[in-house]
Amino acid sequence: MEWSVIFEPDNLALFGSGIITTVWLLFSSLAVGAVLALIFALLLTGPWAMARYLVGAYTFVIRGTPLLIQVYLIYYGLGQLEWIQARWDAVWPWTYFKEPFFCALLAFSLNTAGYTAEMLAGSIRETSAGEIEAAHAYGMSRVQTMWRIVLPSAMRRTLPAYSNEVVMMLHATSLASAVPNMLDITSAASRIYATYYLPFEAYLAAAAIYLCASFCLIGFFRFSEGRLLAYLAPQKS
Amino acid sequence: MTSNTQSYLLVILQGSLLTVGVSLGALAVSILLGLLGAAAKLSGRPVLTALGTFYSTLIRGIPDLVLMLLVFYGGTIGINTLLEKLGSEATIDIEPFAAGVVTIGFIYGAYMTETFRGAILAIPKGQMEAAWAFGMSRSQTFLRITLPQMVRYALPGFTNNWLVLIKATALVSLIGLQEMTYLAKQASSATRSPFMYFLFTGALFLVYTSVSLFALRKLNQRYSLGTKRGQL
Numbered sequence: 001m002e003w004s005v006i007f008e009p010d011n012l013a014l015f016g017s018g019i020i021t022t023v024w025l026l027f028s029s030l031a032v033g034a035v036l037a038l039i040f041a042l043l044l045t046g047p048w049a050m051a052r053y054l055v056g057a058y059t060f061v062i063r064g065t066p067l068l069i070q071v072y073l074i075y076y077g078l079g080q081l082e083w084i085q086a087r088w089d090a091v092w093p094w095t096y097f098k099e100p101f102f103c104a105l106l107a108f109s110l111n112t113a114g115y116t117a118e119m120l121a122g123s124i125r126e127t128s129a130g131e132i133e134a135a136h137a138y139g140m141s142r143v144q145t146m147w148r149i150v151l152p153s154a155m156r157r158t159l160p161a162y163s164n165e166v167v168m169m170l171h172a173t174s175l176a177s178a179v180p181n182m183l184d185i186t187s188a189a190s191r192i193y194a195t196y197y198l199p200f201e202a203y204l205a206a207a208a209i210y211l212c213a214s215f216c217l218i219g220f221f222r223f224s225e226g227r228l229l230a231y232l233a234p235q236k237s
Numbered sequence: 238m239t240s241n242t243q244s245y246l247l248v249i250l251q252g253s254l255l256t257v258g259v260s261l262g263a264l265a266v267s268i269l270l271g272l273l274g275a276a277a278k279l280s281g282r283p284v285l286t287a288l289g290t291f292y293s294t295l296i297r298g299i300p301d302l303v304l305m306l307l308v309f310y311g312g313t314i315g316i317n318t319l320l321e322k323l324g325s326e327a328t329i330d331i332e333p334f335a336a337g338v339v340t341i342g343f344i345y346g347a348y349m350t351e352t353f354r355g356a357i358l359a360i361p362k363g364q365m366e367a368a369w370a371f372g373m374s375r376s377q378t379f380l381r382i383t384l385p386q387m388v389r390y391a392l393p394g395f396t397n398n399w400l401v402l403i404k405a406t407a408l409v410s411l412i413g414l415q416e417m418t419y420l421a422k423q424a425s426s427a428t429r430s431p432f433m434y435f436l437f438t439g440a441l442f443l444v445y446t447s448v449s450l451f452a453l454r455k456l457n458q459r460y461s462l463g464t465k466r467g468q469l
Contacts, residue, residue, distance in 0.1 A: 060443075061439075061443065063400075064400075064442065064443040064446040064447065065404070065439040065442045065443055065446075066404040066405070066406075066407035066408075066418070066439075066442055067404070067407075068407040068408060068410070068411075068418060069407060069418060069421075069435055069438055069439045069442065070439075072418075072421075072422065072425075072431070072435045073431075073432065073435045073436065073439065076422075076425055076431035076432075076435065077425075077431045077432035077435050077436070078432070079431070080429065080430055080431050080432040081432060167297075167298075170300075171299075171300035171301065171302075172300075173300075174300035174301075174302040174303055175302060175408075177302070178411060186300070186302060186303055186306075189303070189306070190306070193306075193310060197314075199306070199307065199310035199311040199313075199314055200307070200311045200314070200315070203303055203306050203307040203310070203311060204307065204311075206303050207299045207303050207304070207307065210298065210299050210300055210303060211295070211298040211299055214297075214298040214299075215298065
C-alpha cells in the first residue's frame with residue numbers, strides 16, 4: 001500500500017476537482033429533476049387521461065432501463081440524429097449537446113425525475129380523504145386544495161423515500177466517468193490508477209469520499225425528517 | 238435495414254443472454270449473502286450483529302461502479318501479490334464475468350440483508366415459538382416455518398432489488414464483459430449509428446424488467462393465498 005501517492009498535491013487536486021464536479025452534477029440534476037418530477041406527479045394524479053398515460057409510459061421506460069444506457073443514448077445517440085447535427089454547431093440550445101457535462105446532467109435529471117415523480121404521485125394519492133373533504137368543505141377549489149393542503153403534506157411524506165433517491169443519485173453520478181472528458185470522483189480515481197497502477201489506493205480513496213458524502217446526506221435528511229415530519233410521530237403522553 | 242445492421246442486432250441479442258447469466262449468478266450470490274447477513278444481524282450476538290451492520294451499511298454507501306472497479310482491478314493485483322508471497326509463479330486474471338457476478342452479488346447481498354431482516358421481523362413471534370414448542374430444531378423451524386412465510390413479506394423489496402440488479406449489470410460492460418451494453422457500444426462506434434443500437438438495448442432491458450415484474454407479481458399472488466385483506 002502506498003497511500004502517500006494519494007496525498008501528493010497533484011492527486012489531491014485531482015480528487016478536489018472531481019468532488020466539485022460530482023457535487024455540482026448531483027445538485028443541479030436534483031434541482032432540475034425535482035421541478036420536472038413535480039410537474040409529472042401533478043400530471044400523473046391529474047384529470048387528463050392522456051397526460052397520465054404519457055407520463056406513466058415515460059416513468060416506465062426510465063425506471064425499466066439502466067441509467068448507463070440513458071447516458072449513452074443522450075451523449076452518443078442524439079449526435080447521430082441529423083436534425084440535431086444540423087443545429088448543434090450554431091443554433092442555441094442545441095450547441096449544448098456537444099458538451100459532456102450537459103449530456104450527463106440531462107440524462108441524470110430525466111432519470112431522477114422519473115423515479116421522484118412516481119414517489120410523489122404515490123404520496124399525493126395517499127393523502128387522507130378527510131383532509132381533501134375538509135378543504136372542499138372550506139370552499140377551496142381543486143387548485144387551491146392541491147397547492148395549500150395536498151402538496152405540502154405529500155412532499156413531506158415523500159421525504160424518507162426521496163432521501164434514498166438522493167443517495168442513489170450520488171452513486172449514479174459515478175456513471176459520469178463513462179462519458180469522456182468528465183472528471184468526477186470516479187474518473188479522478190481511474191486516472192490515478194492509470195498513472196500509478198495502484199487500484200486499491202485510488203478506488204478505496206474514492207469509496208471513502210462517496211461514503212462520507214452518503215453519510216452527510218443521510219444525516220441531513222434524518223435531521224429534516226425529524227423537524228418536518230414531527231407532526232406524524234406518535235404523541236408522547 | 239441492411240444485413241450488416243441485422244447481424245449487429247443479432248449479436249446484441251445474443252449478448253443479452255450473458256446479461257441474464259450475470260444477473261442470475263449475482264442473484265444467487267446476493268440471496269445467499271442476504272440470508273447470512275440477515276441471520277447475523279438477528280442472531281443477538283454482538284460480534285455477528287456488528288459484522289452484519291458493518292456490511293450492509295458500508296456497501297450501501299459506496300457506488301456500484303467504484304466497488305466493481307475496486308474488485309476487478311484491485312482484486313487481480315491483490316490475488317497475484319498474495320500468490321507471489323506464497324512463492325507461487327502462477328498469475329491469475331480475474332475474468333470480467335466472475336468479477337461482475339461476485340461484485341454485483343456482494344453489493345445486492347447488502348440490500349437483500351435489509352429486505353430479509355425486515356421480512357423475518359414481520360413474522361409474528363408466536364409462529365417460531367410454536368415451532369420450538371413442537372420440538373423442531375432451529376434449521377427445521379427456518380425451513381418449515383420462517384422461510385415460507387418470509388417470502389410473502391420479502392417479495393416487494395426483493396422485486397425492487399432484482400429490478401435494480403438487472404439494470405446494474407449494464408455496468409459490467411465498463412470492466413470489459415461483452416454483454417449487450419458493451420456490444421451495443423461497439424456496434425455504434427463501428428457503424429456510427431449509436432441511437433438505434435442503444436435504443437434496442439434499452440428495449441431489451443425493458444423486456445427483461447417487464448417479464449420479471451409480471452412473474453414476481455404472479456409469485457406474490459401465490460404466496461399471499463389465504464391472506465386476509467381489510468376492505469377499505
